Amino acid sequence: MLSALLVMAGIAIALGAVLGYAAIKFRVEGNPLVDKIDAILPQTQCGQCGFPGCKPYATAIAAGEADINKCPPGGEEGIHKLAELLGMEFKPLGGNAVPKPKSVAFIDEATCIGCTLCIQACPVDAIAGAAKQMHTIIAAECTGCELCVAPCPVDCISMKVIEEKITNWKWKYPVYALNTVETTNVAGAALQKTNGRAPG
Amino acid sequence: MTEYLLILISTVFVNNIVMVKILGLCPFMGVSKKLEAAIGMGAATTFVLTLGSGASYLINHYLLGPDLAYLTTLSFIVVIAGIVQFTEMVVEKTSPALYQTLGIYLPLITTNCAVLGIPLLNVQAKHNFMESIFFGMGGALGFTLVMVLFAGIRERMEGADVPVIFKGSAIAMVTAGLMSLSFMGFSGLIK
Amino acid sequence: MRKLNHFHGGIHPPSNKTQSTQVAIAHAPLPSKLIVPFHQHAGEIAKPVVQVGDHVLKGQLIGMPDGFVSSAVHAPTSGTITAIDLQLIAHPSGLPNLCATLIPDGKDEWVERKAVDYRDHSQPELQQLLRMNGVVGLGGAAFPSDVKLRIGKQKIKTLILNGAECEPYITCDDMLMRERANEIVQGAQMLRFMLDADEVLYGVEDNKPEAIAALQQAIKESNLNHDVVAIPTVYPGGSAKQLIRVLTGLEVPSGKLPTDIGVQCFNVATAYSVCRALAHGEPLLSRIITITGNVRRAQNFEALIGTPIDYLVALGEALSDTDGYIMGGPMMGIPLPSVHVPVVKATNCIIATSAKLFPQPQPSMPCIRCTRCVEACPADLQPQDLYWFAQSKEFGKAQKFSLFDCIECGACSYVCPSHIPLVQYYRFAKSEIRAREHDKQLADQARVRHEFREHRFEREKQEKADKLAAREAAAQAAKLASTQPLTPQQLAEQADLEARREHIREVAQSSVENTAVENTTERTGN
Numbered sequence: 001m002l003s004a005l006l007v008m009a010g011i012a013i014a015l016g017a018v019l020g021y022a023a024i025k026f027r028v029e030g031n032p033l034v035d036k037i038d039a040i041l042p043q044t045q046c047g048q049c050g051f052p053g054c055k056p057y058a059t060a061i062a063a064g065e066a067d068i069n070k071c072p073p074g075g076e077e078g079i080h081k082l083a084e085l086l087g088m089e090f091k092p093l094g095g096n097a098v099p100k101p102k103s104v105a106f107i108d109e110a111t112c113i114g115c116t117l118c119i120q121a122c123p124v125d126a127i128a129g130a131a132k133q134m135h136t137i138i139a140a141e142c143t144g145c146e147l148c149v150a151p152c153p154v155d156c157i158s159m160k161v162i163e164e165k166i167t168n169w170k171w172k173y174p175v176y177a178l179n180t181v182e183t184t185n186v187a188g189a190a191l192q193k194t195n196g197r198a199p200g
Numbered sequence: 201m202t203e204y205l206l207i208l209i210s211t212v213f214v215n216n217i218v219m220v221k222i223l224g225l226c227p228f229m230g231v232s233k234k235l236e237a238a239i240g241m242g243a244a245t246t247f248v249l250t251l252g253s254g255a256s257y258l259i260n261h262y263l264l265g266p267d268l269a270y271l272t273t274l275s276f277i278v279v280i281a282g283i284v285q286f287t288e289m290v291v292e293k294t295s296p297a298l299y300q301t302l303g304i305y306l307p308l309i310t311t312n313c314a315v316l317g318i319p320l321l322n323v324q325a326k327h328n329f330m331e332s333i334f335f336g337m338g339g340a341l342g343f344t345l346v347m348v349l350f351a352g353i354r355e356r357m358e359g360a361d362v363p364v365i366f367k368g369s370a371i372a373m374v375t376a377g378l379m380s381l382s383f384m385g386f387s388g389l390i391k
Numbered sequence: 392m393r394k395l396n397h398f399h400g401g402i403h404p405p406s407n408k409t410q411s412t413q414v415a416i417a418h419a420p421l422p423s424k425l426i427v428p429f430h431q432h433a434g435e436i437a438k439p440v441v442q443v444g445d446h447v448l449k450g451q452l453i454g455m456p457d458g459f460v461s462s463a464v465h466a467p468t469s470g471t472i473t474a475i476d477l478q479l480i481a482h483p484s485g486l487p488n489l490c491a492t493l494i495p496d497g498k499d500e501w502v503e504r505k506a507v508d509y510r511d512h513s514q515p516e517l518q519q520l521l522r523m524n525g526v527v528g529l530g531g532a533a534f535p536s537d538v539k540l541r542i543g544k545q546k547i548k549t550l551i552l553n554g555a556e557c558e559p560y561i562t563c564d565d566m567l568m569r570e571r572a573n574e575i576v577q578g579a580q581m582l583r584f585m586l587d588a589d590e591v592l593y594g595v596e597d598n599k600p601e602a603i604a605a606l607q608q609a610i611k612e613s614n615l616n617h618d619v620v621a622i623p624t625v626y627p628g629g630s631a632k633q634l635i636r637v638l639t640g641l642e643v644p645s646g647k648l649p650t651d652i653g654v655q656c657f658n659v660a661t662a663y664s665v666c667r668a669l670a671h672g673e674p675l676l677s678r679i680i681t682i683t684g685n686v687r688r689a690q691n692f693e694a695l696i697g698t699p700i701d702y703l704v705a706l707g708e709a710l711s712d713t714d715g716y717i718m719g720g721p722m723m724g725i726p727l728p729s730v731h732v733p734v735v736k737a738t739n740c741i742i743a744t745s746a747k748l749f750p751q752p753q754p755s756m757p758c759i760r761c762t763r764c765v766e767a768c769p770a771d772l773q774p775q776d777l778y779w780f781a782q783s784k785e786f787g788k789a790q791k792f793s794l795f796d797c798i799e800c801g802a803c804s805y806v807c808p809s810h811i812p813l814v815q816y817y818r819f820a821k822s823e824i825r826a827r828e829h830d831k832q833l834a835d836q837a838r839v840r841h842e843f844r845e846h847r848f849e850r851e852k853q854e855k856a857d858k859l860a861a862r863e864a865a866a867q868a869a870k871l872a873s874t875q876p877l878t879p880q881q882l883a884e885q886a887d888l889e890a891r892r893e894h895i896r897e898v899a900q901s902s903v904e905n906t907a908v909e910n911t912t913e914r915t916g917n
Contacts, residue, residue, distance in 0.1 A: 003267070003268065004268055004271055007263050007264065007268060007271065007275070008271065008274070008275065008278070010263075011259065011263075011275055011278055011279065012278065015278065015279070015281075015282035018282065018286065019282060019285050019286060019289075022285075022286050022289045022290070023289060026289040026290055026292070026293040027293075028292055028293055028296070032296045033296050033297070033300055036297065038838070041834075042830070042834050043833075043834040043835070043837040043838045043841065044837065045837065045841050053841065054838070054841075084234070085297070085300070085301075086300050086301070086303075087231075087233075087234075087237060087300060087301035087302065087303050088303075123841050123844065124837045124840040124841050124844065125840055125843070125844050126840070141836070141837070141840065143833075143837045164484075164486065165486065166430070166482055166484055166486045166487075166488045168826070169482075169484040169486055169822075170819075170822040170823060170826055171483070171815070171818040171819045171821070171822040171823075172819060173819050174812050174815040174816055174819060355788075356779070358783060358785065359779050359780060359782065359783025359785055360783075361757070
């Protein structure tokens with residue numbers, strides 16, 4: 001009995017010593033994961049995730065304090081990437097947030113009174129202008145975060161969806177008409193649907 | 201030397217711990233979605249198992265002996281838990297991404313039945329020290345092999361047009377079953 | 392005899408070239424309206440430098456190159472600009488782009504043309520000349536030729552003139568070589584001068600014996616040591632990388648340019664327009680276009696840039712069962728969104744299609760991994776894997792399988808027994824990856840700007856705090872100063888004040904004169 005206790009205690013002490021040493025030797029400083037997560041986030045700095053910017057959100061994800069499905073501008077695509085990086089399951093976008101088409105802010109320059117409130121709100125300094133001067137958006141720098149829309153006292157800022165032009169046009173996913181096969185029953189039609197392709 | 205080689209071949213192919221002995225299925229299904237993660241898990245398990253087999257042999261042989269044989273399982277669990285903790289620290293330090301990817305499965309190596317099973321099988325088969333180490337390493341290499349193969353298949357399967365009801369784990373289980381069948385083809389390789 | 396090499400794969404589709412080589416190149420008559428797109432080349436769109444209502448002369452600059460990869464656009468004939476607006480062009484998207492509409496005055500009046508002797512000019516001067524003359528690659532990609540000539544310090548060993556013309560139906564280069572070999576050879580000599588190349592090779596497929604003979608004749612006449620090489624007829628033997636492989640045995644490494652291995656490649660029609668631009672001072676205003684397919688008179692036309700395609704098709708007399716038009720060859724061409732789109736510099740061929748000539752593609756069936764596409768792929772890729780990753784949108788893996796080395800030649804789709812439109816999947820994946828990289832760049836830019844803003848706020852806060860601290864320190868100092876004995880001036884002021892008070896009291900009692908006197912004494916006392 002005593003020898004059994006001694007043996008177990010001995011093992012425990014030896015392991016404890018090794019682990020204690022390892023804990024000092026392999027101490028991890030900071031969290032290198034934050035930068036990797038931050039690289040995936042779209043950097044709109046819109047705060048829709050409930051954090052004051054992309055980096056704080058990334059920090060919260062890395063610490064396990066926030067879910068990965070809180071970023072509407074990143075869309076499902078972004079959630080997939082985060083899920084892959086973190087080895088988690090994919091989750092649909094949380095809350096009532098719906099991904100919107102990409103847009104940039106536009107200032108109606110006739111209505112603008114030059115109050116600079118939007119300039120202060122812009123997280124990426126994409127609004128040019130000065131007090132009592134008309135403001136304008138630097139479209140190339142605008143991330144479409146919409147943070148400038150609410151502060152405007154005369155509601156002269158609107159979000160414009162980026163139109164498809166020849167310069168940003170993309171090849172579409174090839175979709176071909178299904179072969180018109182006479183389907184006599186519902187099951188056949190359902191099968192065709194799930195296959196996504198027509199039987200020859 | 202031949203016997204060591206035989207032990208290796210036998211544990212990697214013929215008596216593959218996952219596919220034939222059906223041990224360690226939890227990480228096999230859980231961490232085989234991505235090839236990198238599977239390789240990492242395989243490496244971590246190999247490290248733990250090789251070290252664990254050696255250590256458990258020493259403990260069993262020199263500390264416990266026939267008198268304290270009833271402590272075998274208990275002491276093995278403690279040793280393995282310690283080694284897994286150590287491995288976890290090393291992985292967290294050296295590869296944070298892998299650490300994150302392996303997630304809960306890394307500490308769960310502790311409860312991986314393959315990891316406890318192999319030292320126990322070592323005791324049962326009365327292996328000596330070197331045999332124990334080779335048996336442990338072989339088992340772990342076999343584990344890594346099927347992990348990598350399976351992860352490769354699953355990565356490909358991501359793009360496949362799998363019917364909705366079979367998506368995810370269901371088709372993975374079917375695939376694992378087929379793989380297991382094919383591994384049974386190795387039986388009789390060593391006479 | 393030069394030892395030829397082979398590239399992997401390739402296919403042998405029916406060539407269908409003889410229809411359009413029976414008669415000589417005809418000049419298309421002046422149409423009643425020309426639509427000249429400002430974006431006819433790879434790279435940045437040219438900036439319009441004319442106004443609506445301007446009268447322009449033939450060859451007058453109307454679009455200024457804007458950016459490093461860009462080229463000039465000219466008025467193809469004399470006339471009046473009636474509109475500069477968005478018009479439908481030949482682009483797979485079917486989206487409009489900026490075009491100038493030109494109503495010809497029928498005089499075809501030239502601007503002043505200035506021929507130059509290329510030997511008198513430096514390479515940068517000649518590059519600028521080509522850029523301002525709007526010379527771009529006429530093989531199909533329309534890449535500005537001057538950019539291809541800016542090679543830096545790289546040594547060019549071989550200059551290749553591409554006359555392979557491997558796509559079925561197209562014969563414009565073939566006819567050009569037969570009829571205007573002299574100017575091609577001269578243009579090649581100019582390009583050679585600009586690149587300082589050791590040797591000049593013409594790669595022409597062996598199904599064009601007349602073109603080969605014509606080139607050889609022209610070379611002999613002008614006494615140059617160029618070399619015409621007949622290469623085996625395999626599609627896509629006219630793709631630059633594949634042609635380089637055949638002629639030199641060198642392979643252009645993935646992600647590199649031919650110049651990195653000492654080779655540069657130009658189309659024969661480009662050489663022709665280089666000659667026109669330098670030796671005659673004529674900008675690129677017209678090109679040879681094959682009108683073929685479902686037409687009564689398949690023929691090559693020399694047409695002005697901006698000629699509406701329906702005008703050309705009418706010249707070829709399209710048959711009544713024509714159901715569409717392809718710009719380019721049947722393998723790599725694009726179906727035209729409308730027959731009213733204009734001819735651009737990249738338009739080498741217009742094929743009228745009919746259900747008989749080009750039957751509807753059969754519905755695609757699942758990939759059975761037969762790897763016939765692998766055997767056909769001239770770029771040594773694994774098309775079935777690329778397809779797998781593209782259709783499941785696993786772009787990262789597609790990139791790992793060298794998606795961007797795909798030249799979109801269509802050989803894989805051609806041989807696919809399941810009729811899978813493979814190239815469309817690759818195009819989709821490529822443009823999706825490019826868009827993502829662009830987004831990534833924007834995100835990085837936004838991150839930098841955001842971080843700078845944070846940094847600026849931090850700095851401003853610091854500055855404000857410093858200022859506040861400084862002000863507080865000053866206030867502290869002032870307080871300290873107030874407890875100290877008064878300065879002589881302050882004392883004097885105080886005395887003055889006291890004196891005034893005294894004085895007022897006195898005024899209340901004594902006479903006016905007295906006050907005045909006292910007042911003066913007070914003042915002088917100060």
